Amino acid sequence: MQDKDPLAHRLSCLKITLSLLAIWFMVSFGAGILLRDWLDVNFPSVGSAPFGFWMAQQGSIIGFILILISYVYLMNRLDRKHGYSEER
Amino acid sequence: MSQDTINFIFIGLSFALYIGIAVRSRAESTKEYYTAGGGVSPFANGMATAADWMSAATFISMAGTVAISGYDASRFLMGWTGGFVLLTVLMVPYLRKFGKATVPDFVGDRYYSKFARFVAVICAIFICMTYIMGQMRGVGVVFSQLFGISIPFGVIIGASIVFVYAGLGGMKGITYTQVAQYCVMAFAYTIPAIFIAMAMTGNVIPQLGLIGDYTVGEQTVPFLQKLNNINIELGFQEYTSGKMSTINMFCITAALMCGTAGLPHVIVRFFTVKDVRSVRCSAAWTLSFIAVIYLTAPTIGAFSRVNLIEKLHETNYTEAPTWFIDFEATGQMAWVDKNNDGKIQYFGPTKSQAGTNSVFKGKSPVYPPSDAPNSQLIGSNGERLLASKADFSNPNELWFGTDIMVMANPYMAGLPMWVIALLMAGCIAAALSTAAGLLLVLSTSISHDLIKKIIKPALSDREEVNYARIASFVALVVAAYFGINPPSAFIAKTVAFAFGLAASSFFPTLLMGIFSSKMNKYGAIAGMLSGISFTVSYIVYFQFLGGQPDQYLFGITPEGIGFVGMLLNFSVALFVKLFTGDAPEYVQKMVAEIHIPSKSTQSQK
Incomplete structure (x- = not known):
C-alpha cells in the first residue's frame, strides 16, 4: 500500500493546512488584533469581557488547541484514506 | 517550621x-543523546516540550x-x-x-x-x-x-x-x-x-x-469593569483597551x-x-x-x-502588610514618599503633565551601600531609602518589578507556606x-x-x-x-x-x-x-x-x-x-x- 498516489495526498494535505491556517489567522490576528475594536462593540461580550479582548487573551489560545486537534484528526483520516497509516 | x-x-x-x-536514563549512543532513541510517547514528549x-x-x-x-x-x-x-x-x-x-x-x-x-x-x-x-x-x-x-x-x-x-x-x-x-x-x-x-x-x-x-466589598461589579475603573481613577489607560499601534x-x-x-x-x-x-x-x-x-x-x-492596588494604595507605610516590607528589602518593590504624608500612593502616567509615572530617575532602584550611615538607609517612616533621585514630575510613589505579580501573589492572598515553597x-x-x-x-x-x-x-x-x-x-x-x-x-x-x-x-x-x-x-x-x-x-x-x-x-x-x-x-x-x-x-x-x-x-x- 506504499505508493497510493503521493501527489493527491500532498494536495489534500496542503488544502487542510491552508484552511486551518486561515482559521488560525482569523482567531488570532483577525479577532484579537485587526477587528477587535469592531468586535468589542458589535459582538456579545463573553461573561463581562468584551469579545475582542477575550479573544486576544483567552479565546485565541483555546482556538489554537482546537485547530491542532482537528489537524490530528483530519491528517490521520487522510493518511488512512491513502493507505499511509501504519499498522502497529 | x-x-x-x-x-x-x-x-x-x-x-x-x-x-x-x-x-536512571543516561544516554549511551548518539541516538540516545540527540533524540532519546526516538521512542518517547507523544504524551510524555508533550509535557517535556511544554x-x-x-x-x-x-x-x-x-x-x-x-x-x-x-x-x-x-x-x-x-x-x-x-x-x-x-x-x-x-x-x-x-x-x-x-x-x-x-x-x-x-x-x-x-x-x-x-x-x-x-x-x-x-x-x-x-x-x-x-x-x-x-x-x-x-x-x-x-x-x-x-x-x-x-x-x-x-x-x-x-x-x-x-x-x-x-x-x-x-x-x-x-x-x-x-x-x-x-x-x-x-x-x-x-x-x-x-x-x-x-x-x-x-x-x-x-x-x-x-x-x-x-x-469583595458591598456590591458586586463585573471584575473587568472594576479593573478598568481602578485603572482610570489612578491615571492608567483602560485595562481592556491598549495603547500600542495596531501595526506594531x-x-x-x-x-x-x-x-x-x-x-x-x-x-x-x-x-x-x-x-x-x-x-x-x-x-x-x-x-x-x-x-x-x-x-x-x-x-x-x-x-x-x-x-495589589487595594492593599497598598493610600495605605500608611506603618500599616503596610509584612510582605511589602520583605519585597522592599530584596529590592523588588520600592516606595519614595514624595509628598511626605507617610502614605503609599500609586498613580499612572496621565496624572501628571510629564506623562510618566516613574518613581525615581533611572530604570531600576539603586540603593546606598550597606555601610552608609543609618540616616541614608532608613527613612522617617521606617522605609528603605533609595540612592536613586526621586522623580518629582509626577505623584506616583510605588515601584515594583514585573516578576512581583507571580512571586508576591501567594503572600498577597495570604496563602499557606507550602504554596509559596511550591512556587x-x-x-x-x-x-x-x-x-x-x-x-x-x-x-x-x-x-x-x-x-x-x-x-x-x-x-x-x-x-x-x-x-x-x-x-x-x-x-x-x-x-x-x-x-x-x-x-x-x-x-x-x-x-x-x-x-x-x-x-x-x-x-x-x-x-x-x-x-x-x-x-x-x-x-x-x-x-x-x-x-x-x-x-x-x-x-x-x-x-x-x-x-x-x-x-x-x-x-x-x-x-x-x-x-x-x-x-x-x-x-x-x-x-x-x-x-x-x-x-x-x-x-x-x-x-x-x-x-x-x-x-x-x-x-x-
Whole structure:
C-alpha cells in the first residue's frame, strides 16, 4: 500500500493546512488584533469581557488547541484514506 | 517550621527527583543523546516540550506584564501559543520525516551546502546562547533570594545541576526530567491562581473568575469593569483597551509566532517521538499543556493587580502588610514618599503633565551601600531609602518589578507556606528545564554539525557523544560567566534577539526547504544572510547605538522587526532563485519524500 498516489495526498494535505491556517489567522490576528475594536462593540461580550479582548487573551489560545486537534484528526483520516497509516 | 525550611525541603525534593530520573536514563549512543532513541510517547514528549518551552521569564514575569499593560500584553499570549500552530502544521511532521538529529543538519542536507550548514550552526548557537544566559541569571537570582547566598554562587549551583542531567544524560535524561518539571510548574502556577480567584470572585476556576464578578466589598461589579475603573481613577489607560499601534501589535505577534516555529530547541524535541503520526499528536498535547499556564497568566495578572492596588494604595507605610516590607528589602518593590504624608500612593502616567509615572530617575532602584550611615538607609517612616533621585514630575510613589505579580501573589492572598515553597520550586524548574533543552541544542550543534560534519568527518559514535559532553560543559561555563556578569542591556533584549533571529533565519529557510522543492542553495543562503543582517542591525541600532523611537520603520519596535526580516528573507531567496536555476534532481526527490507520512526512517548519522 506504499505508493497510493503521493501527489493527491500532498494536495489534500496542503488544502487542510491552508484552511486551518486561515482559521488560525482569523482567531488570532483577525479577532484579537485587526477587528477587535469592531468586535468589542458589535459582538456579545463573553461573561463581562468584551469579545475582542477575550479573544486576544483567552479565546485565541483555546482556538489554537482546537485547530491542532482537528489537524490530528483530519491528517490521520487522510493518511488512512491513502493507505499511509501504519499498522502497529 | 519557617518558610525557609519548607522552601528548602520542596526544592531539595524536586532536585533529588530530577537527578534520580537523569541517572536512571543516561544516554549511551548518539541516538540516545540527540533524540532519546526516538521512542518517547507523544504524551510524555508533550509535557517535556511544554516545560522546555516555558522559561523562567515566562513563568515569573508574564503575568506581571499582563497586569501592567492589560490588552497590549496579548501579543505575548497569542504569539507564544499561536506559534505552535505554525510549528505543527508547517514544520515538525516534515522535519521528523526527514529524520535528521538537528536543525542545521536539515539545512545542510536540504541545501546541499556546507556553508548553509555553517550559517545555520552560527544562528543556532547565537539564539541558544542569548536565551540560556537569561536562564542562568534567573536561577542565580532565585537561589540567592531563597538561601541568602550570593548570585554568582547561585548561578554555579544551577549550572552544575543542569550539567549533571543535560550534559551527561543527553536528550534521554532531559526528556524525563522535563516531564517531572512540567508537573511541578503546572501545580505551582495554577494553585495560587485558584486560591486568589476564590478570594476575589468566588469562582473556583480562574478563567471564569476573570469574566465573572468581583465579589469583595458591598456590591458586586463585573471584575473587568472594576479593573478598568481602578485603572482610570489612578491615571492608567483602560485595562481592556491598549495603547500600542495596531501595526506594531501585529508585527510583534507575528514575529513571536514565526520565531516560535523556528526555535531549534523546540523543533528538536519532536525528533524524539516514533513517527509522523506521533509528532502531530504530541504537538497537540504540547499546546494543551502550555495553554494550562498561558490561560492562567492573564487571570493572575488581573487579580493581583486589583489586589495589589487595594492593599497598598493610600495605605500608611506603618500599616503596610509584612510582605511589602520583605519585597522592599530584596529590592523588588520600592516606595519614595514624595509628598511626605507617610502614605503609599500609586498613580499612572496621565496624572501628571510629564506623562510618566516613574518613581525615581533611572530604570531600576539603586540603593546606598550597606555601610552608609543609618540616616541614608532608613527613612522617617521606617522605609528603605533609595540612592536613586526621586522623580518629582509626577505623584506616583510605588515601584515594583514585573516578576512581583507571580512571586508576591501567594503572600498577597495570604496563602499557606507550602504554596509559596511550591512556587519557588516551580520557578527553578522552569529555568532549569529551558536551560537544559537549550544546552542540548548548543552541544549537539557543535559536536554534530560543526565537528562531525564540517571539521572531522571520521568521528566515531562514542567520540561524538564525548565531544557533545565537552561542548555542553564549555557552553555552560560561558553561559554561567555571562549569568554572573550579565551584559545588562543585552539580557533584557533576549526576546527581541532570539525571536527576531529565529523568525528571520530559520523559519523562512525551513519553510522553503520543505514546501518549495526547487529552492536552491544560493537563494537559501542569500535569504538567511539578508534576513539576519537586517534584523540584527535594526535591533542593535535601536537598542545599543541610541536610535530614537521616531526613526522606527513604520513605527515597528525592535521586538517586531523579525517579521519584516522574515519577509525580506523570503523575497531575497525567491529573487536569487530566479537567476540561479532549480535545486538538483536528487534534492527535489528528497523533498517529495518528506511529504509522504509513511514509516519514517530512524535518524541516521
